[in-house]
Amino acid sequence: MTATTLIDPAPQPATAALKESLIGLGRPALAERLAALGVPERQRRMRVSQLWSWMYVRGVTDFDVMTDIAKELRAELAAHYTLARPEIVTEQVSVDGTRKWLLRLDDGKEVETVYIPEEDRGTLCISSQVGCTLNCSFCHTGTQRLVRNLTTGEIVGQIMLARDRIGDWPGAVPPDPRGLPDTERKITNVVLMGMGEPLYNFDNVRDACAIASDGEGLSISKRRITLSTSGIVPEIPRWGEEAGTMLAISLHAVRDELRNELVPINKKWPLKDLLEACRAYPGLSNAKRITFEYVMLKGVNDSVEDAKALVRLLAKIPAKINLIPFNPWPGAPYECADWEQIEKFAEVVNRAGYASPVRSPRGRDIMAACGQLKSASLKQRASERLAAPA
Numbered sequence: 001m002t003a004t005t006l007i008d009p010a011p012q013p014a015t016a017a018l019k020e021s022l023i024g025l026g027r028p029a030l031a032e033r034l035a036a037l038g039v040p041e042r043q044r045r046m047r048v049s050q051l052w053s054w055m056y057v058r059g060v061t062d063f064d065v066m067t068d069i070a071k072e073l074r075a076e077l078a079a080h081y082t083l084a085r086p087e088i089v090t091e092q093v094s095v096d097g098t099r100k101w102l103l104r105l106d107d108g109k110e111v112e113t114v115y116i117p118e119e120d121r122g123t124l125c126i127s128s129q130v131g132c133t134l135n136c137s138f139c140h141t142g143t144q145r146l147v148r149n150l151t152t153g154e155i156v157g158q159i160m161l162a163r164d165r166i167g168d169w170p171g172a173v174p175p176d177p178r179g180l181p182d183t184e185r186k187i188t189n190v191v192l193m194g195m196g197e198p199l200y201n202f203d204n205v206r207d208a209c210a211i212a213s214d215g216e217g218l219s220i221s222k223r224r225i226t227l228s229t230s231g232i233v234p235e236i237p238r239w240g241e242e243a244g245t246m247l248a249i250s251l252h253a254v255r256d257e258l259r260n261e262l263v264p265i266n267k268k269w270p271l272k273d274l275l276e277a278c279r280a281y282p283g284l285s286n287a288k289r290i291t292f293e294y295v296m297l298k299g300v301n302d303s304v305e306d307a308k309a310l311v312r313l314l315a316k317i318p319a320k321i322n323l324i325p326f327n328p329w330p331g332a333p334y335e336c337a338d339w340e341q342i343e344k345f346a347e348v349v350n351r352a353g354y355a356s357p358v359r360s361p362r363g364r365d366i367m368a369a370c371g372q373l374k375s376a377s378l379k380q381r382a383s384e385r386l387a388a389p390a
């Protein structure tokens with residue numbers, strides 16, 4: 001199987017952009033929209049729950065199939081609103097089955113969403129911002145200048161369109177079934193590890209997680225949603241209280257001096273504060289651990305001493321350790337640690353009781369691996385420009 005790129009030729013109708021998409025609205029906001037269309041108050045609750053189910057259980061994209069809603073109301077809804085997801089610019093399928101979508105938002109800005117299938121699960125990696133205001137020295141997303149928060153609808157919309165494309169709605173057939181897992185649900189896990197720092201877009205990400213985990217809707221349990229943060233310490237306890245998903249921390253260094261360089265937000269909230277917030281995260285147990293991500297950079301943070309210090313640092317926290325081979329991007333000032341060194345590092349971590357910690361890079365051929373997001377689209381844009389007739 002070779003990597004393939006599909007350029008979606010169908011532009012959205014011009015009028016669609018003028019109408020609001022209902023995707024991402026919570027129940028109270030939906031009730032307001034219905035009120036504006038003249039739905040009497042006593043009917044609103046029921047209508048909201050019907051809409052909710054069509055939108056989030058069935059994933060329909062057309063009001064007209066909502067057969068339990070009166071025809072006139074369906075027509076009114078269609079006249080004023082859409083069920084649109086962000087527009088897909090390209091869909092790429094890696095040789096390992098990883099899929100990456102480049103999406104265009106209403107204002108023309110672009111983000112990426114990645115789907116990583118495994119035998120018994122499928123993980124969707126979603127973005128929370130266009131770009132990122134932080135400048136972690138090993139991350140390509142951080143080099144992008146234009147930054148804005150995604151709306152709740154744009155975040156939930158990433159899950160919806162991934163489900164559309166992999167046929168993950170009841171009774172749906174995937175348009176391209178290559179590499180999909182054998183599970184009943186194709187998206188079993190969601191990780192906020194795409195573009196952006198999710199805790200800098202707290203409210204929208206929280207509201208999107210509430211919709212994603214709603215038991216009468218998308219039904220992705222909070223146990224299967226993981227938010228990854230570079231360490232916005234004051235927001236961590238708030239996230240625990242208000243959202244309560246699983247947590248991943250982009251640690252990458254065990255000494256403040258080095259972490260200041262790799263993850264500059266560490267100057268504001270150093271390791272001590274970060275680990276204290278982790279220790280206090282609600283509900284931690286052996287079954288609910290914090291994941292610590294550690295990118296392996298050659299000669300920078302990959303020594304056996306670092307591994308030992310890492311184990312010591314996490315001693316009293318229910319933790320998982322994820323060693324991530326550095327994924328290179330054009331102009332990156334680092335190299336990936338040698339495989340032999342990663343194994344030595346992993347051995348120390350394994351001996352301390354952490355199981356299989358090396359995350360194998362997925363979708364490298366389509367630049368879908370951690371920290372590579374956006375570069376592919378920039379490159380692709382350049383090649384498209386070159387290929388375009390003068």
Ligand code: SAH
Nearest residue numbers: 139193196197228229230250293327370371
């Ligand atoms: N901003 C959040 C979430 C997005 S980054 C955060 O930093 O946690 C998702 C993960 O990919 C983070 O652990 C990040 O440190 C890691 N990452 C970034 N660039 C990478 C690269 N080039 N190679 C491997 N991992 C990278």
Ligand code: SF4
Nearest residue numbers: 132134136139142230
């Ligand atoms: Fe932003 Fe995360 Fe990249 Fe750092 S690693 S620049 S926080 S996306």
